Amino acid sequence: MSVTFLWFVSSPGLEVSHSTGLLDSVRHVKFLDSSKVMSRDFGSIRVEKDKEKGWRLCSLSTDMKYACVGRSGLESASNFPLIANVLANPAAGEVAVSSEQKVYDVVLKQASLVKRKLGATGELDAKPDIALPGNLSLLNEAYDRCGEICAEYAKTFYLGTLLMTPERRRAIWAIYVWCRRTDELVDGPNASQITPTALDRWESRLEELFQGRPFDMLDAALADTVAKFPVDIQPFKDMIEGMRLDLKKPRYKNFDELYLYCYYVAGTVGIMSVPIMGISPNSEATTESVYNAALALGIANQLTNILRDVGEDASRGRVYLPQDELAQAGLSDEDIFAGKVTDKWRNFMKSQIKRARMFFDEAEKGVTELNEASRWPVWASLLLYRQILDEIEANDYNNFTRRAYVSKAKKFLSLPAAYARSIVPPSRKLSPVMKT
């Protein structure tokens, strides 16, 4: 996977290795009070009534033992028999659950955390900074540094965040920086030295920071963010799991496997971001449906990223495309390594692009439901990334030797279009509760 983030990212080489990473010099910053860490006990089994999807029986256990049977928001729109809900596994005498369903459990868990944190008022308590007074300026410095990194690596996105409230803006910066550091572990300049053990250490660090014990200054900003906003640790852990897959899994058998990978490395970003960006108090959408849209945007972005980078990934021996679908199209890894654009390849790409667009369509339904100030950067991100698919088509599906690229002029034109969409309000107000 290539690793510059959307259109915003300009410079490579952010140092984030476990021991020598960016600002690791500021270590053992112990100014966060672990006693203020919120409880994350989700109980075990719940019966959920989902507005659009009917009743579903779900395990909400934190250990990710999935037991959820239900329908996906995407399958109705899908022409692809690709997202199976429940996969029978007769050999084991068990019912295996599809990736989509596993991921939906994370969505439900995050949504239920948001609901519980909001309580009856529908508003988040604005918690004070959890630093001791003497260290408040350190915390501010930490957030400022996150802002600087964001501005350096994702300029347009950074500008978009300036529309958000100061609290939300700096929280998004802190999440952005953690995601980028995580991604750089396997895709950055020190990637060749990264081992599964290093990722395990990164995960322990994550657990510590969620307990209010950050390792460095940038972690401290995130520790403060997760203590203030109803953010679950699971998507963060899952992103690290995605990096583990990148170390050990060179091929994806089918779309179910690829879907899980896309969730790990990108869908997680959507789920982490919504509790910060907030849902409009005027939205009548269910919390779950907004999280589903956020997940869909992450998946759409990652699928697009994979389709754009086929040649580049192949040069590193990597093929992310579903093997069974390649075979059905009469293609194999050899065709990808040969890098020849044939009619078989064009047809295959058409169907892959179609699927990525379906995920973008699904995501679009949720953007309007976000808090007004958060919509513009999301629309901008969506419109710009979606155009990469158009560029692949314009390149006659040659994603072996030509990198689909959205020109500066087109990017620039997308910004007012994104703004225009962002001022469209959610359909109508029903109840002010249960949103953030």
Ligand SMILES: CC(C)=CCC/C(C)=C/CC/C(C)=C/CC/C(C)=C/[C@@H]1[C@@H](COP(=O)(O)OP(=O)(O)O)[C@]1(C)CC/C=C(\C)CC/C=C(\C)CCC=C(C)C
């Ligand atoms: C507004 C907004 C976009 C917020 C997201 C802020 C945030 C926390 C970003 C972190 C991004 C990051 C550094 C992720 C690390 C993993 C990674 C690199 C994922 C890939 C991104 C782009 O890859 P790459 O850097 O290679 O791209 P380029 O080469 O530069 O093109 C990803 C493909 C995925 C990133 C996923 C998202 C941005 C998810 C966006 C979803 C939301 C913000 C939820 C919106 C809410 C609704 C309701 C739709």
